[in-house]
Each structure stands twice: as C-alpha cells, then as structure tokens.
Amino acid sequence: MRAMTYRGPYKLRVEEKDRPRIEHPNDAIVRVTLAAICGSDLHLYHGLMPDTRIGHTFGHEFIGVVDEVGPSVQHLQVGDRVMVPFNVFCGSCWFCARGLYSNCHNVNPNATAVGGIYGYSHTTGGYDGGQAEYVRVPFADVGPVLIPEWMHDEDAVLLTDAAATGYFGAQLGEIVEGDTVVVLGAGPVGLIAAQSSWLMGAGRVIVVDHLTERLAKAREMAHAETLDYDELDDVVVELKQQTDFLGADVVIDAVGAEADGNALQQFTGPKLKLQGGSATALNWAIDAARKGGTIAVVGAYGPIPNAVKFGDAMNKGLTLRMNQTPVKRQWPRMFEHVRNGHLTPRQMVTHRFPLEDIAEAYHVFSAKLDGCIKPLVVPNAN
Amino acid sequence: MTEPDIPSAYVRDRRTPPPSREELRARIPGWGVDLDPADRPSSPKLQYSADTGAHWDFPDRQPGSAGRERSVEHAFVTPVFGTAQPLHGPSGAIRRLAYERFSEARLAHWLLLVAGDRVDAWGSHLRSFGSTRPDVPATGVHTEVSHGGLRSRAGRSDRRHHLVDPLLVAGPWVAGAGVGAVVVRRLARALRR
Numbered sequence: 001m002r003a004m005t006y007r008g009p010y011k012l013r014v015e016e017k018d019r020p021r022i023e024h025p026n027d028a029i030v031r032v033t034l035a036a037i038c039g040s041d042l043h044l045y046h047g048l049m050p051d052t053r054i055g056h057t058f059g060h061e062f063i064g065v066v067d068e069v070g071p072s073v074q075h076l077q078v079g080d081r082v083m084v085p086f087n088v089f090c091g092s093c094w095f096c097a098r099g100l101y102s103n104c105h106n107v108n109p110n111a112t113a114v115g116g117i118y119g120y121s122h123t124t125g126g127y128d129g130g131q132a133e134y135v136r137v138p139f140a141d142v143g144p145v146l147i148p149e150w151m152h153d154e155d156a157v158l159l160t161d162a163a164a165t166g167y168f169g170a171q172l173g174e175i176v177e178g179d180t181v182v183v184l185g186a187g188p189v190g191l192i193a194a195q196s197s198w199l200m201g202a203g204r205v206i207v208v209d210h211l212t213e214r215l216a217k218a219r220e221m222a223h224a225e226t227l228d229y230d231e232l233d234d235v236v237v238e239l240k241q242q243t244d245f246l247g248a249d250v251v252i253d254a255v256g257a258e259a260d261g262n263a264l265q266q267f268t269g270p271k272l273k274l275q276g277g278s279a280t281a282l283n284w285a286i287d288a289a290r291k292g293g294t295i296a297v298v299g300a301y302g303p304i305p306n307a308v309k310f311g312d313a314m315n316k317g318l319t320l321r322m323n324q325t326p327v328k329r330q331w332p333r334m335f336e337h338v339r340n341g342h343l344t345p346r347q348m349v350t351h352r353f354p355l356e357d358i359a360e361a362y363h364v365f366s367a368k369l370d371g372c373i374k375p376l377v378v379p380n381a382n
Numbered sequence: 383m384t385e386p387d388i389p390s391a392y393v394r395d396r397r398t399p400p401p402s403r404e405e406l407r408a409r410i411p412g413w414g415v416d417l418d419p420a421d422r423p424s425s426p427k428l429q430y431s432a433d434t435g436a437h438w439d440f441p442d443r444q445p446g447s448a449g450r451e452r453s454v455e456h457a458f459v460t461p462v463f464g465t466a467q468p469l470h471g472p473s474g475a476i477r478r479l480a481y482e483r484f485s486e487a488r489l490a491h492w493l494l495l496v497a498g499d500r501v502d503a504w505g506s507h508l509r510s511f512g513s514t515r516p517d518v519p520a521t522g523v524h525t526e527v528s529h530g531g532l533r534s535r536a537g538r539s540d541r542r543h544h545l546v547d548p549l550l551v552a553g554p555w556v557a558g559a560g561v562g563a564v565v566v567r568r569l570a571r572a573l574r575r
Contacts, residue, residue, distance in 0.1 A: 007503075007510075011519070011521050012521055050495035051499065053467035053499070053502055054503060072442065091436030092434065092436040092439060098430060099427075099429040099431055101434075107460055122466075125463060125464045126463065127466060139441070139462065142434055142435040143435075177400075198412065198414075199413065201417040210538065223409065245389040245390065245391035246396075260543075263543065266543050267546075341411060342415060359522035360524070363522030363526075367535075368534065368538075369530060370530055
C-alpha cells in the first residue's frame with residue numbers, strides 16, 4: 001500500500017509499505033478514504049516528539065471503510081463507513097471506565113503519561129497512522145462509529161480530532177454565562193473552541209493570532225473579536241485594557257508547542273528542541289487570565305520540560321484544566337451541533353492534497369503558505 | 383481619573399455588563415445551547431459509561447509482547463501495542479536503554495530517546511545514499527514557489543525565524559558533508575603512503 005513515511009525532521013515522502021494485518025482479535029483494518037494533517041502532526045514533522053522512528057506513518061484524523069475484522073469483533077462489518085477517534089482505547093481499564101478514553105492504560109506500553117494515539121510516535125504506543133491507504137484500528141468494537149448518512153465526510157474527518165478538541169477545550173474552561181473567553185490560536189482547534197464558547201454561554205469571545213486569514217476566519221465563522229499580536233506592542237496589556245484590567249475569565253490555549261510570539265521560546269523550543277516546544281501561548285494565558293480565572297490547555301506539548309511561568313499561575317489562583325480529548329465522548333452532542341449548524345468544522349478546510357503530494361502538504365501547512373488553515377489528505381485521489 | 387472611570391478590576395462590580403441573552407441569541411447561532419453543564423459531554427470529568435463497546439474485563443493479550451520495550455512505570459507490556467517500527471540497530475540500543483533504565487520522570491529517559499531519534503535519522507540517511515532514492519535535507523520546499531512563499535509571509539513576524547530554518551535544517555548536512563570530505567581525503571592520503 002502507499003503510505004506517508006517519516007524520514008527525519010522536515011523530511012517525509014510516500015513509500016510502498018506492507019498493508020497492515022490483524023494483530024489482535026478485536027482489530028479491524030480500515031481502508032482510509034479521507035485523512036487530515038493536524039497541527040500536532042507538525043510537532044512530529046519538526047522532530048519535537050521523542051521516539052519518532054524513521055519509517056513511521058503519521059495521521060490521527062481519518063475516516064474510511066472497514067476492510068477486514070478480527071475474530072472477536074461484534075459491532076463492525078466489512079464495508080461499514082466509519083470515523084475513528086484519534087485515541088486508541090480499550091473501553092475497560094480504570095480510566096476508560098470513567099470516561100477518560102484519552103488516558104487509556106491498556107494500549108501504550110511506551111508511556112503511562114499519555115494514552116494511545118494513531119500515527120503519533122512510539123511515545124504514544126507505536127501505531128502507524130491514517131495518512132495511508134490502510135490503517136490498523138485496535139479495539140474496533142470500542143473506538144470507531146458508523147458515519148451518519150447525513151454527515152459530510154469533511155465534517156466527519158474533522159470530528160475525529162480538531163473539532164472535538166476545540167469543543168472539549170471550551171468545556172475545560174468551565175464557562176459560565178457572560179464570561180469573557182480568550183482563545184489563543186485561530187487554527188482549526190481554536191476556531192471550534194471559539195464557536196463552542198458561545199454555545200456554553202460566553203458573553204464575549206476574543207481570538208488571538210497573527211495570521212490575517214485565520215483571524216478573518218475567526219470573525220466570519222466564529223463571530224469572534226480578534227487581536228493580531230503582530231500589530232501590538234504587548235498582547236497581554238491589550239487584553240488587560242480590553243477587559244477593564246480584570247483579565248479574561250477563561251483563556252483557552254489552542255496553540256501548543258509551535259507557538260510564535262517570543263523569540264527565546266521559539267528558538268529553545270521548536271528550533272533547538274531544548275524544551276518540549278515553545279511555551280509562549282501558555283505563558284500568555286497565565287498572564288491574560290484574571291485572578292481566580294481558568295486556563296484550558298488543549299494545545300499539545302512534548303514530554304520534555306517547558307519554561308512555564310508557574311509562579312504567576314499560583315499567585316493568581318488560576319485553575320488549570322487540560323487533557324488530550326476523549327473524542328468519542330464528545331460525539332453524540334457534537335453530532336447534534338453539526339447537524340443544527342451550530343458547529344461548522346468543514347468551513348475550516350482550505351486545501352486538499354492527494355496522498356502522493358504529502359511532502360508538499362506538510363510544507364505548505366507548516367510554513368502557513370497560501371492561507372492554509374486545514375489541509376486534508378486524499379488517498380487514491382487519482 | 384474620576385470615580386466612574388476607575389476600571390472594573392478596582393471596584394466590586396463590572397462596569398459593563400455582558401450583552402443580554404436575546405442579543406446574543408440573535409447574533410450567534412446556537413448561543414447558550416450548552417449553558418447547562420449537564421449538556422456538556424465532559425462535565426463532570428469522571429463519568430461511568432453505560433456501554434463503551436468493550437465485551438471483556440481485561441482484553442485478550444496481543445501476541446508478540448516478549449522483548450517489546452515498555453516504560454518501567456508500567457506493570458507489563460500493555461495487552462495491545464503498536465508494532466509499527468520495532469527497535470533495531472544502534473538507535474534501538476539507545477532507545478532500549480532509555481526504556482529499561484529510566485522512568486518517564488527522568489530527563490535522561492527523554493534525552494536518550496531524542497538521541498536515538500537522531501542516530502536513527504542519520505543511519506537512515508546514510509543508508510539512503512546507497513539506494514535509488516536518497517534523502518534530501520527537506521521535502522516539499524518547492525511549494526515555496528508553487529504556493530507563494532514570499533507572498534504568504536508578507537507582514538508576518540514569524541518570517542524572521544523562518545530565515546534560520548534553512549540553516550538549522552541544512553546545516554548538519556553541510557557539516558556532515560565537510561566531515562565526510564575530510565575523512566575521505568585523509569584516507570586517500572594514508573593509502574598513498
């Protein structure tokens with residue numbers, strides 16, 4: 001089969017690989033019909049995630065058709081069209097039993113601090129991902145869901161991570177009616193977090209970024225106020241002034257390890273890999289939140305320590321809430337929101353690349369060329 | 383500053399109340415539909431699911447776990463695991479040391495894994511030079527032309543650090559080529575003697 005293959009930092013290509021096989025009785029093999037590149041894939045692409053092995057296939061946002069099932073699979077059949085949460089999870093461990101699907105303890109031997117994720121290095125379990133023609137899906141009776149007839153494929157693929165993570169981020173903020181919510185990052189996660197903040201009763205939503213096309217999208221799609229930090233001397237002071245010197249009730253970090261805005265963080269993090277990414281967004285969140293406020297972190301960081309202003313977080317009495325998203329738990333309610341037009345994930349899609357052009361897709365997305373907000377990957381596009 | 387001008391942070395109540403429900407509902411599709419935390423799927427954080435789809439108390443164990451690297455913070459190799467790229471060669475030895483000797487709490491664990499990544503990458507690059515498809519320092523860069531690299535970066539602050547990317551990406555290749563040339567020259571000299 002054809003599959004995206006990692007060749008080292010900033011280097012990947014499409015190679016011929018063996019089609020995955022059933023390795024556990026509850027496995028399925030899914031033929032991928034549509035995949036996406038996530039902002040967190042860029043952490044792998046830039047060499048920020050430890051134990052990313054040469055030959056690894058990335059991709060944790062994908063949908064497809066069931067091609068083969070293991071002998072114990074009861075809920076799926078060959079030919080079913082399925083959307084697959086980015087979490088690999090068993091459904092039965094202590095954590096899954098309590099709904100923490102992203103923290104499953106039965107799927108990742110390489111680390112206890114993170115669950116299993118498709119195509120996201122061996123630090124998350126060593127599973128090849130969905131930027132390929134086929135992918136192995138463990139626990140087929142637990143993770144995948146049939147794609148509803150009415151749902152657009154592009155909405156379905158975005159619900160497997162980016163959209164679900166934005167919705168989850170707003171929930172982590174514990175928004176109450178009238179709150180001022182600041183969303184750091186106008187990428188796909190930030191855009192849905194902004195939309196979701198309104199659903200939870202925000203009185204004001206301000207999105208911060210420096211890419212004009214993304215800020216325009218935040219205004220148009222998420223009805224948010226926007227701040228371009230490139231145009232400001234100090235974005236935190238601006239936020240303080242705009243909130244009558246209180247600070248924001250809730251700040252959502254929808255950026256993570258690749259954050260711009262601070263040269264020292266950028267060079268010691270994404271460039272020189274001396275910390276688990278740039279902590280700029282997290283530090284801005286700590287500064288911009290009001291005392292006693294809440295910070296929700298859904299941006300992904302690496303496991304190496306970061307330079308975070310933790311003293312200020314303590315002094316301000318902030319509540320910090322965070323996790324990888326337990327995706328499947330979000331879906332029933334999110335399906336309603338998508339069907340009702342309250343959440344509109346596919347409005348974020350700007351580019352569609354054939355799998356054979358995966359190297360081009362990563363460079364365009366990484367360098368933010370051509371107004372790229374969300375690129376999709378189409379296997380068998382020709 | 384007169385008293386009415388003193389910002390909200392310095393007095394008991396906010397000076398400016400948020401917009402009314404009616405105003406927000408008129409402007410924002412779906413405003414407030416998840417106002418009640420009971421409608422939010424991740425509230426509260428811990429919830430017992432009636433049916434996760436699992437029909438086991440503990441999953442069947444995937445064959446092939448013997449020798450599979452694992453975090454020492456795990457009791458055993460988890461019943462299901464990825465088999466994508468098994469450990470091999472010098473990078474595999476470094477990674478195995480990271481897993482067997484150091485817990486996730488130790489910086490050495492992660493730094494060894496990063497070292498293993500670089501050894502893996504360079505070993506792979508060297509092997510690729512003996513193949514019909516040698517590695518290049520960076521892929522996809524021709525989209526700088528096809529997708530408007532200059533135009534896209536106009537006015538953006540991150541173009542400043544993008545300028546160092548070629549140095550960071552190609553620098554090790556140039557240094558590697560230089561070291562290789564020196565080694566070859568010295569070998570040639572030694573053979574001539």
